[in-house]
Amino acid sequence: MSKPHYDREHHAKKATGIGDPQCFKGEAGKAKFKVGDRVRIRNLPDVFYTRCQVYTRGAVGTVTELVYESPAAEDEAWDNTDKPEWFYSVVFRQKELWPEYPDLYAEDTLESEFSERWLEPA
Amino acid sequence: MSSSTREKVMKHLDAVGYLQPAVHKPQHAPYPDEIDHTMYRAYTRSAHDVGGEPDVPMAWEEKEEEQWELNTFATCECLAWRGVWNAEERRRRQNVDVGQTQYLGLPYYGRWLLTAARIMVDKQYVTLTELVNKIDEVKKRYE
């Protein structure tokens, strides 16, 4: 019988004394978006796993911060950590997400984080 | 074998009749042409992705923690500390791989626990035989 071999130390070696996501700093290359950019959340297939909520797909929001670099959740969920991406904090108007949201509360907002693959210019 | 095993089997067959896939259809395992894009997405969804789903108000309660729940949390964090999985892999397994029925039907830490058992078997640190025998052995301590 053949058994797989797993490297159980790679993350500890990388992150000890540094932290996660700090340990991926500088690995994502140039960021595609900047603070203030209007972005639309892509509707990629979400088969097997995603941390990009379906309720945000197709919605337009504003980048408020480039938060950190990290492997995308969809990769890290199978321990693929060699292609970190930029992560962005994006703010949406609630009216943009939910058509029935009352006009009275038009100022209400929601923020969440997205890895770069999920964003396109709006 | 315990004398009540047959009773347990019959009780189980009754209980699973209550469990349903996400959409109740009179005929299970439908024909391929009955699954359009909407239904395909519904069935292949990540079960954890519940934001915005309609639901009714409920009473907000606090809950006292069971000792096994705390132990389970520590076990899962130790498995990550020692590199058996990372937190994202844990979340994927316990919140999505378990499927809709277990996701909504089991207690929060029940899913953590089943998933901790599963990772050891899936990654071949433990055989299913060893796990089953261990469960049986532990159970016997309390008989």
Add this chain to the structure above:
Amino acid sequence: MSEHKAAPMVDEVSDFEVLEMAVRELAIEKGLFSADDHRRWTEYIHTLGPLPAARLVAKAWLDPEYRKLAVKDGVKASLEVGVDWINDMPTHFGTPSDYCNLRVLEDTPKVKHVVVCTLCSCYPRPILGQSPEWYRTPNYRRRLVRWPRQVLAEFGLQLPADVEIRVADSNQKTRYIVMPVRPEGTEGWSEEQLAEIVTRDCLIGVAVPRPGVTANALRPIHPAVHPVQHDHGHDHG
């Protein structure tokens, strides 16, 4: 389906308890982690509670410079209330599940933040302790992002239309606490006095601090069959 509500008797061991022992014992026998690792992690969890986050807020209310730091770099600001997000825990690389990126969401008289994790129950354990059960329910996670005003009203918080509600859906590696507005009637209070009114619920954003209110709203408690036996350390609120 009441016939399936077979609650275990107090002296009976549940399926979860059996499986928990089996998994922990096998993991230790196979050398995946040690019994000592498990003990150390359990001890670490017992040190956690909402007090450090409450102190962070109280300190920020009193010290404008610290407030700036808290909003800019939550991990660095945590050090001053005794929480090191990277080295406190036995790993020395943070807790696996909480990562090391804290954001402090600063309320104003015109903006009220509230936190949810729609995908699981991400929560800043190192500074706030274990999450309450209601925070983990699919119900809270389903509804807060879409009907925040209704859900907040259920928690006893009704906000005027000219206050913007901002929901933070904690879906990746950032963990959030809310820094509420310092309430009137607390003029001249010490950091310790202020920290007492910053309850866990205030830090999640479903309540706002009020002078004289030092505990979460009273809710029914679902009791454990075999509760955790420990002293909750500096747990409060």
